[in-house]
Amino acid sequence: MKKIKWVVPTFYIIFLMLPIYWLLNMSFKSTTEIINVYSLWPQDFTLDNYRTIFTDSTWYMGYVNSIMYTVFNTILSVSAALPAAYAFSRYKFLGDKHLFFWLLTNRMAPPAVFALPFFQFYSSVNLFDTHIAIALSHCLFNIPLAVWILEGFMSAVPKELDETAYVDGYSFPKFFFKIFIPTIAAGIGITMFFCFMFSWVELLLAKTLTATIAKPIAAIMTRTSSTSGYELGLLAAAGSLTIIPGAVVIYFVRNYIAKGFAMGRV
Amino acid sequence: MNKTYNQKAWFFVVPVFVLVAFNAVVPLMTVVNYSFQETFGSNVFAWEGTRWFKQILHSERFHASLGRQFIFTFIILLIQLPLGIGIALTMPKKGWGVPVCLILMSMPLLIPWNVVGAMWNIFALPDIGFLGNSLNSLGFDYNFTQQSGDAWFTTILMDVWHWTSLVVLLSYAGLNSIQPAYYQAAEIDGASRWDIFRYIELPKMKKVLTLAILLRFMDSFMIYTEPFVLTGGGPGNATNFLSLDLVKMALGQFDLGPAAAMSLIYFLIVLLICWVFYSLMMKNEGRT
Numbered sequence: 001m002k003k004i005k006w007v008v009p010t011f012y013i014i015f016l017m018l019p020i021y022w023l024l025n026m027s028f029k030s031t032t033e034i035i036n037v038y039s040l041w042p043q044d045f046t047l048d049n050y051r052t053i054f055t056d057s058t059w060y061m062g063y064v065n066s067i068m069y070t071v072f073n074t075i076l077s078v079s080a081a082l083p084a085a086y087a088f089s090r091y092k093f094l095g096d097k098h099l100f101f102w103l104l105t106n107r108m109a110p111p112a113v114f115a116l117p118f119f120q121f122y123s124s125v126n127l128f129d130t131h132i133a134i135a136l137s138h139c140l141f142n143i144p145l146a147v148w149i150l151e152g153f154m155s156a157v158p159k160e161l162d163e164t165a166y167v168d169g170y171s172f173p174k175f176f177f178k179i180f181i182p183t184i185a186a187g188i189g190i191t192m193f194f195c196f197m198f199s200w201v202e203l204l205l206a207k208t209l210t211a212t213i214a215k216p217i218a219a220i221m222t223r224t225s226s227t228s229g230y231e232l233g234l235l236a237a238a239g240s241l242t243i244i245p246g247a248v249v250i251y252f253v254r255n256y257i258a259k260g261f262a263m264g265r266v
Numbered sequence: 267m268n269k270t271y272n273q274k275a276w277f278f279v280v281p282v283f284v285l286v287a288f289n290a291v292v293p294l295m296t297v298v299n300y301s302f303q304e305t306f307g308s309n310v311f312a313w314e315g316t317r318w319f320k321q322i323l324h325s326e327r328f329h330a331s332l333g334r335q336f337i338f339t340f341i342i343l344l345i346q347l348p349l350g351i352g353i354a355l356t357m358p359k360k361g362w363g364v365p366v367c368l369i370l371m372s373m374p375l376l377i378p379w380n381v382v383g384a385m386w387n388i389f390a391l392p393d394i395g396f397l398g399n400s401l402n403s404l405g406f407d408y409n410f411t412q413q414s415g416d417a418w419f420t421t422i423l424m425d426v427w428h429w430t431s432l433v434v435l436l437s438y439a440g441l442n443s444i445q446p447a448y449y450q451a452a453e454i455d456g457a458s459r460w461d462i463f464r465y466i467e468l469p470k471m472k473k474v475l476t477l478a479i480l481l482r483f484m485d486s487f488m489i490y491t492e493p494f495v496l497t498g499g500g501p502g503n504a505t506n507f508l509s510l511d512l513v514k515m516a517l518g519q520f521d522l523g524p525a526a527a528m529s530l531i532y533f534l535i536v537l538l539i540c541w542v543f544y545s546l547m548m549k550n551e552g553r554t
Contacts (some may be wrong), residue, residue: 005358005518006358007356007359008353008356009353009356009358009363010351012371012430012434012490013370016370016371016373016374016431017370017373018389018397019386019396019397019427020373020387021387022385022388022395023385023388023389026388034394038393038394040396080282080285081280081282083279083281083282084278084279084281084282084283086278087275087278087279088275088279090270090275091270091271091272092271092272093271093272093274093275093276094273094276096275096431099279099283100498104538104540105287106286106289106290107484108484108533108536108537108540109290109294109533109536110487110488110490110509110512110529110532110533111488111490111507111509112488112490112509112512112516112529112534113297113512113529113530113533114289114293114294115513115516115517116516116517116522117292117293117297118289118293120296121292121293126369136285136288136289137289139285139289139330140286142281143285144518147282154552167527174541186343189307197376198376200376200378201376201377201379202379203380203449203491204490204491204513217378218378218379218380221381232388233500235384235388236388239377239381239384239385241375242352242378242381243376243377243381245375245376246375246376246377246401247373247376249376250368250369250372250373250376251369254365254368254369255365
């Protein structure tokens with residue numbers, strides 16, 4: 001029985017890895033080889049695709065742009081959500097339930113609905129084609145999610161912790177930063193993971209809000225594939241490189257995922 | 267937890283409120299604005315009342331894409347939930363297998379959506395893709411760019427690949443929060459494997475599964491980038507889901523009025539379904 005159990009996750013992981021392997025496989029081939037020869041591994045191993053990306057600034061700046069707005073959005077979302085989640089988990093106040101539901105409705109809004117108004121709105125406040133614009137626009141769905149997750153973690157912390165700290169003469173800011181935040185560190189880790197994830201993978205808004213300066217890597221890929229006659233090898237290499245930041249983030253939060261998930265609402 | 271009344275808590279909520287309102291209110295009002303007007307370009311608008319809403323609600327095109335959207339979301343939930351729970355149940359609970367499983371399974375979640383589409387496009391191409399080539403050499407007549415059945419199959423398979431891990435992670439977290447005492451009690455009572463699942467594991471996973479269903483419903487109902495890159499809505503209109511249709515109308519044909527009306531109807535449908543589901547779940551919570 002014990003041995004049979006391994007079969008299901010193993011097959012699932014193989015299924016997950018196959019398309020990723022295929023993309024990697026393609027990225028080490030030249031475009032002519034991809035089109036003409038079908039093979040399970042590169043016959044004529046080449047790093048040319050990667051060389052192109054790392055030497056052409058329109059390519060590698062895409063990665064820099066993506067990482068910049070993603071990190072900025074993660075910091076912004078989590079630091080705004082922290083006090084709000086604390087308020088929701090500890091206090092009742094006028095309109096709290098409605099406010100909470102209203103926040104969540106923004107997570108439900110299809111980005112396609114907002115694409116055009118966002119373009120006009122950010123153009124009119126002179127933020128079009130900046131990293132700040134994308135980071136701010138991604139707050140639309142990341143802040144509600146961050147508040148939701150953090151509120152779950154904070155509610156799991158007994159209120160006695162707050163009261164004991166006040167009795168011991170802690171001021172609120174001192175308590176919040178010295179005691180409370182370390183207590184829910186795992187929750188903050190998970191929240192940052194989710195914010196990073198949803199900001200990193202989103203394309204529609206990021207593409208709509210940028211032209212050249214802040215263009216994310218994902219948008220550069222779509223442009224290049226259509227103008228220069230479908231450079232499959234290059235596309236595969238660029239795609240493979242987009243997996244790396246995600247993999248790095250997962251590696252850092254790997255211990256928190258299992259533990260943190262179990263603790264909080266998520 | 268017993269919460270205390272404190273109106274000053276609003277100060278804590280202000281940053282979040284400002285940031286989200288900045289993004290939500292103005293653009294949403296823009297959409298509402300367009301939905302009642304006819305635009306002639308260069309900022310000339312004329313009041314149209316509810317004409318666009320009537321037009322959308324009666325248009326065959328909207329009915330078709332809405333229908334496709336519902337079928338797609340239904341199939342996705344039907345496959346991903348049982349599959350995700352099943353995988354979570356069979357995952358190792360301790361040892362080196364845990365981080366390996368978690369890291370490898372989270373991978374698809376962190377790949378940009380258009381890369382997912384492009385990856386599956388390359389993977390499924392009938393001549394040079396592994397999936398397409400294998401299926402064809404096994405004797406299936408498979409070509410997702412020309413046959414609508416194959417396009418559906420590929421889109422669903424892609425979404426299963428992309429998002430089942432989210433259900434797995436959430437269910438796994440739910441399972442991990444069950445204390446060993448429950449299992450010991452079940453063993454003493456001589457409960458079967460199915461009984462354990464039905465009466466211990468499933469109720470304990472209710473919260474995370476609610477979240478999983480909500481997230482999967484919302485995201486599959488809003489799916490845009492992946493099918494856009496994979497099939498572009500084709501062949502014909504076979505995989506033309508709501509978001510794809512909406513963007514085609516708004517940016518492709520620049521029919522702002524009807525597109526805005528459709529946006530609002532779309533948003534209201536998502537909102538309504540989530541609200542009904544959420545209140546049903548919460549109501550049950552109160553009773554038990």
